[in-house]
Amino acid sequence: MKKLINNASEVVNEMLDGMVLSHPNELRRLDGTTVLVRKDAPVQGKPAIISGGGSGHEPAHAGFVGRGMLDAAVSGEVFTSPTPDQVFEAVKAVDGGSGVFLVIKNYTGDVMNFEMAAEMAEAEGIDVKYVVVNDDVAVEDSSFTSGRRGIAGTVLVHKILGAMAEEGASLGEIAEEAEKLVKDIKSMGMSLTPCIVPEAGKPGFTLADDEMEIGTGIHGEPGVERTGLLSADETAAALLEKIEQDMKLEPDMDVLLLINGLGATPLMEQYIISRAVHHLLKDKGVKVTETIVGEWMTSLEMAGVSVTLLKMNEDRQRWIAAAADTTAFKR
């Protein structure tokens, strides 16, 4: 295992330390926790937005803490949901009297731990609402299963809800838009190489030189399907086709396109994928009003990308364009 670390069991702690040392005017760490908050938290008079989850997805989530996005991020161990008490600490630290909104990615662990924290907060009289993001279309949706994962599209939820909160929306309005929003975000990912959880010390799966995984999540888990190597254009088409099974792409529809690198895929390749998706969408008459390309929700050093589409409207256009001042995403 080749990693620039000191001690596999200290990676999250040292990373958070490093973030605060690097951005002392932007971020503050709650003592004895894995919670990073905006330096000026709690901000009075606006609902606070909290996200979090396992570590290893950097810049998600702590990189999105700042004006216009998150008030706090809670980091668990690598690929492991944080515990309810950590989330609860975050809730208490950022509540500015207008309530707290939790952005949860749909994993059993995240949902259970965040729900437990919400119960704890409610018991203390803090107004908490949440949304469960499940943008990953790789898995069939069904009421009999845990449903779909939350992946890169979650970053768009941070951006939009963060902008709403700055703009003066109430907790209830945020919760309402959040429910609509998650229905309008669809993502699909793939990977060329696995990644290594520091404490595990070995890759989560192996892939031959001529194989790739389609439908990979962001936790080094195997994908839904293994195929031979596809070209960038073929890969883009495969991902988009799967998204289309769930989101009807109609002429004159407006979408935001998010290309997300999983950690080891050069930006060059991400733009080659973006090019392919743009061509495909153009053929369908779909208008891309905004494209965001980069590493936003990674899976350590996994090579791969995901493609996310978000249905746009006037409000969302404004919220996406609104100012954001975080260490990883600025507008």
Place this chain on the structure above:
Amino acid sequence: MKKLINNASEVVNEMLDGMVLSHPNELRRLDGTTVLVRKDAPVQGKPAIISGGGSGHEPAHAGFVGRGMLDAAVSGEVFTSPTPDQVFEAVKAVDGGSGVFLVIKNYTGDVMNFEMAAEMAEAEGIDVKYVVVNDDVAVEDSSFTSGRRGIAGTVLVHKILGAMAEEGASLGEIAEEAEKLVKDIKSMGMSLTPCIVPEAGKPGFTLADDEMEIGTGIHGEPGVERTGLLSADETAAALLEKIEQDMKLEPDMDVLLLINGLGATPLMEQYIISRAVHHLLKDKGVKVTETIVGEWMTSLEMAGVSVTLLKMNEDRQRWIAAAADTTAFKR
């Protein structure tokens, strides 16, 4: 070779296409060239700043085109300096009457091709000045050799000269600061894994599981020295020690710290390195006035980092903090 590409000889062309499709309001491609310019180029009344070099370093350089940084970026083939005629096209397209400044990284190829372009531009009566960035302390400096490479520190040159140009500095003033600036920027890099040039199809060197290269550049070239695996703290100390041989670190000195990922090193590890460097600098009484962490000048999918220090003063503080609106770096 596992890459999300279509055709190894088309990667640069398709990447540039992808960038323009993704950022149509920010970037424009000069027809038939590999030059991306600010959408609003040429900007009248300010010197234009151009950078460029081989591709494979994304977001460098095209990601830094925009207000407050570069007016144009010229992309060569992967790890291959662009040709003089391409650079010359860029010069003609962005000259707004106040002259053009070229930021060249110190590689034989880059220097020769850009110098030839400067000669062509001067022959047409365009005022062109340039600086050669050589921040990499891995290699001994000597007047009998081609000297030191330009690596991640180049991004700081873009930022500062770009801010000066927006602020109203003349071409001469920019050239003067540029000369001082490059003497005050020192970088040192290392790598854990090599990278694969698409057209070559195989890694530039091989490293055993327990080896790393110290003093690696950004072109998949082997480093200056091969060692056993070091921890993050040891790695940071080794890089800083080498920088210190060249830049005296004194108490109460102000520096900017740039941590640059080479392509496949998770942000988590970059922050662990940042933490270590912060601790070491604190012990020396050196004040870090600004820390920038991320992938700015990569080497395709190489795993590794470089550490850059820039001596700060009041002017530079202002230039670094000044607004910048590019696709990869925003302030």
Place this chain on the structure above:
Amino acid sequence: MNQQDAVNWILSFQKKIESSKEYLTDLDQAVGDGDHGINMNRGLQHAAGVLHEKTFETPGDVLKAVSTAFISKVGGASGPLYGSAMLKASGSCGGKETLEDEDVKAMLRAAADAVQARGRAERGEKTMYDVWEAVVRAAEEKEDIDWQHVRMKTAEAADATKEMQAKKGRAAYLGARSIGHLDPGSVSTRMLIESLAEVLESGDS
């Protein structure tokens, strides 16, 4: 089952998990994210520390402390699941100093119900609930718990997860590819029950 039995139960479980950490991680790499052994070990290290440091009056107290360790140190899916199981198990013990077989059955049922409620799990979904459900059924079959029988049924239930397609938890994302792999949480739950059987069998003899 007295408080010492409860302590021994958890300490025995801790040792099993510690020595199976890599095995559980391998299982979780096949169908999940490869951290189940790490997660369980982290929680149990902490729990063992607490059990060594403090003294407890009742089995319920012991399980309460273990529950806290799971809820506050583990995270992931297994943290709340084991944590809730232990919390409800503790609640079912009430203030009793010694548990009779009836109480042990009630405790196991409380734990199983907690896992089901927290995980919204049903039988056959390839989760640890499959094992819990089998444990409760086996324990309740005879008036005096037949630990040999419970062990057998627990093992069967854990093994049976191999051929199931997962419907809950990360393994569900793999769809049909989840078939052919043991469920890691079921295997660790089996270890928990084996430790309990060891402690209570030896107490009987």
Place this chain on the structure above:
Amino acid sequence: MNQQDAVNWILSFQKKIESSKEYLTDLDQAVGDGDHGINMNRGLQHAAGVLHEKTFETPGDVLKAVSTAFISKVGGASGPLYGSAMLKASGSCGGKETLEDEDVKAMLRAAADAVQARGRAERGEKTMYDVWEAVVRAAEEKEDIDWQHVRMKTAEAADATKEMQAKKGRAAYLGARSIGHLDPGSVSTRMLIESLAEVLESGDS
């Protein structure tokens, strides 16, 4: 040497490079960035295309076109170096339709000088200039160029780069680690001269 010889020279060189592309890339991976074969091949593909399409009056015209291909299609270090060499070589040929041995010597010297000037290179720095310098010396030794001798000296000079420590170009960044590897540009330059020798030897016979 007439214009057809010049065309044959470059076409022969192009074939050599095409079939040695991987070899040159391997050499460049050891001490540089692994693109020398790719760079040279790209330039010569383009040059060959131009030579097939257009017709030329003089060797100077041919070399001018080749120079443009290198300067505008190659980039890197080899683009301007080969480009400048060809440009100055072309200049030295002037408008002559046929070059005598004297003219060929002058052409080689012009090319060598251009490489030296563009690269600010000196002998012994482990660059293609080492080969150019040896070529010029060997060509000038006899009044009628002894191509067998030139070939030998060229080969020697290219081989000698192996034991040198690089002072210019990317290999210089490796310091002492550059020792023990052939310089890729020197090897390609040797191929250029071999092609020239083949064409002019056969022209003599």
